[in-house]
Amino acid sequence: MAKKLSKKTRRTSKIRNKMSKVSCWLRAKSTSKSPHKSFRRSYREDYRRDTKVPGIMHHAAITFRMIFKNWKLFLPLVIVSAVAAVLFVGLMNEATYQQFQTVLDQTTEQVGNGDIGVMAKSGLLLISTITTGGLSSEQTESGTVFTVLIFLILWLTTIFILRQRLAQRKIKLRDALYNAMTPLISSFVVFVVAVIQCVPIFLLIIVYSAAVQTEFLATPFYALVFFIFAALMILLSGYLLSSSLMALVAVSAPGLYPMQALRTASELMMGRRVKFVLRLVGLLLVLAVTWVAVMLPLIAFDLFMKQFEWTAGVPFVPVCLLVMTCFTGIYISAYLYLYYRWMLGYDTKDLKHDKK
Secondary structure, three states: OHHHHHHHHHHHHHHHHHHHHHHHHHHHHHOOOOOOOOOOOOOHHHHOOOOOOOOHHHHHHHHHHHHHHOHHHHHHHHHHHHHHHHHHOOOOOHHHHHHHHHHHHHHHHHHHOOOOOHHHHHHHHHHHHHHOOOOOOOOOHHHHHHHHHHHHHHHHHHHHHHHHHHOOOOOOHHHHHHHOOOOHHHHHHHHHHHHHHOHHHHHHHHHHHHHHHOOHHHOHHHHHHHHHHHHHHHHHHHHHHHHHHHHHHHOOOOOOOHHHHHHHHHHHOOOOHHHHHHHHHHHHHHHHHHHHHHHHHHHHHHHHHOOOHHHOOOOHHHHHHHHHHHHHHHHHHHHHHHHHHHHOOOHHHHHHHHHO
8 A cells, every 4th residue: 555655656746846847947938038039029028127237437437446456467468468469460660650740740730830739739649540540560461360369368368357356366367368268269259250240330331432432422312321221230230249249258258158158148138238338338438538538648748758869769659559459458358247247146246346
């Protein structure tokens, strides 16, 4: 009798286990955060997710604080990145920078009789140098490949340092450089996917150059059509890139494959893309203010020092531009990594560690 009861209890327990598994699967199916995967209409309540993150200015301040708090790690990283860029990519020649300055002097003499302030001249030099791509001497194909590799190494090393420091672990830059390179190939695959997602923007640039040459935009109706086309291309690339940037952060975790990181980032950004785009706009504004606040005094100092003959060939401004570029890469990596952690729910821990 006891054996029969035990058999019945085993059968009932098996049935209950199966029923519990089915109910759990149905519950997970009904509460899944992956709408827009069919032609059925998805409502806002289905994919709306609240994210407890600080404000944009507070986010920028926390990022600066994290970098300056660990300056003993990030300052050597900036130096190593700048030296690697000089060796493998190249540095803007001082003669090229002097050509910018000569053209600017001639333009100001023709337009404003040369009556222009030092800070205004420094600002024009900064804008002309950055917009014309004068950060390196000659950008060859091999130089482009090395630029991408240096950027990925800088990205992974920064994220590894922040992950270890937020976990209250003491590390050295040597350990970060050695251990952070594990997901380099995975990060490169995600980076290639992000470049492919920029194809609409590349197509827009080609169409715009052709429209300017053929005077296609002279007609108001055609200009309106091109504006609508440009808006659609930018929205498409922005929608795709919003998840790819988070995938670059997610793929830095050990044992995560590129496609899995892309899927995870896409589900993580569901319903949060508009907020993330606003974060990127705030990031660009903060970087613009930082570049102006740092580089304008340095360019003005260089203009003053160039009055002496012994400083004529010193590439002071090109080196400062390269160092600021490396710092910008570190800041962008830290900014996006902190936002990624906050979306995963590590906001309280990050703020506590940051205040200590």
